[in-house]
Amino acid sequence: MKLLLLASLIVLIAGCASKSNLPPATITPSAIKSVEQYQYLIGPEDSVNIFVxxxxxxxxxxxxxxxxxxxxxxxxxxxxxxxxxxxxxxxIETVLGQYIKSPIVTVSVGTFIGPFSEQVRVIGEAANPQAVNYRQNMTLLDLMIQVGGLTEYADGNSAVLIRVENGLQKEYQVSLNDLIKEGDISANVDILPGDIIIVPEDWF
Structure with missing residues (x-):
């Protein structure tokens, strides 16, 4: 399964330069609502502090x-x-209720990694391709700063954002050169949990 996903991403990277007809990335009203109502979900490697x-x-x-x-x-x-x-x-209150009378439990999170399904990934010609922990109200600019921007070989304006909406995978064009090199803030878009940014190489 992982090999199939990797192969699919490689094909997408190779084809990104020809996908200038993709719609620009936007946020739908339902997506805006999900961002505003976003609640952090605990994931592997997080530390949780439990007070009973x-x-x-x-x-x-x-x-x-x-x-x-x-x-x-x-x-x-x-x-x-x-x-x-x-x-x-x-x-935990329900579980401890078998051993303790009417337990009152408070949980706080110490370190934030989050579920893998909610991490945002940047692959291709980013300076430091990686998976980034999603944060509420994260934007494309925030994400690119975290991965160190683009390499000198990147075709930033042919980058593709892959997003799952209502169970369907959709692709959008994002203009990273305009955003990062030209300072065009109109090219900045909101990022959602699970988004993938693919930055192709400029072949010319």
Missing amino acids: WRNPEVSGSFVVRPDGKITTSLVEDIPVSGKTATQLARQ
Whole structure:
């Protein structure tokens, strides 16, 4: 599956230069609403701080394992990945209720990695291609600053944004040269969780 995805991305990179007819990236009203209502979801390698009122012996800081679970002093294998801190607190209250009378739990997140499905990826001719943790109200400019901008070989104005909308994969054109080199802020667009930016090489 990973090899198939990689092969598909390589094909997309190779074909980006010919996709100037793609629609420009925009944000729909429903997407704007999802950004405004965005809540951080816990993911593998996050650290979560669990405080159980009047029960310090079962409180503590825990690192989420790669399988998305944590182990506490009373309960093993609590699934936490993909939940908000509040959802996790209510879940732990239910679990601890088997051992403690009416537990009151507060959860906070110490380090922020997030689920892989929500990370934003930049591949191709970026200075430092990588997966970046999504942050509420993140824009294309924020993302490009984090990956160090473009290489000298990048065809930034032929870059493609891949986004899943209503279960369907869609492609949009983004003008990175205009944004980064020309300072054209109108080329800046909002980024959503799970977006992929593909920056092709300029062959000419």
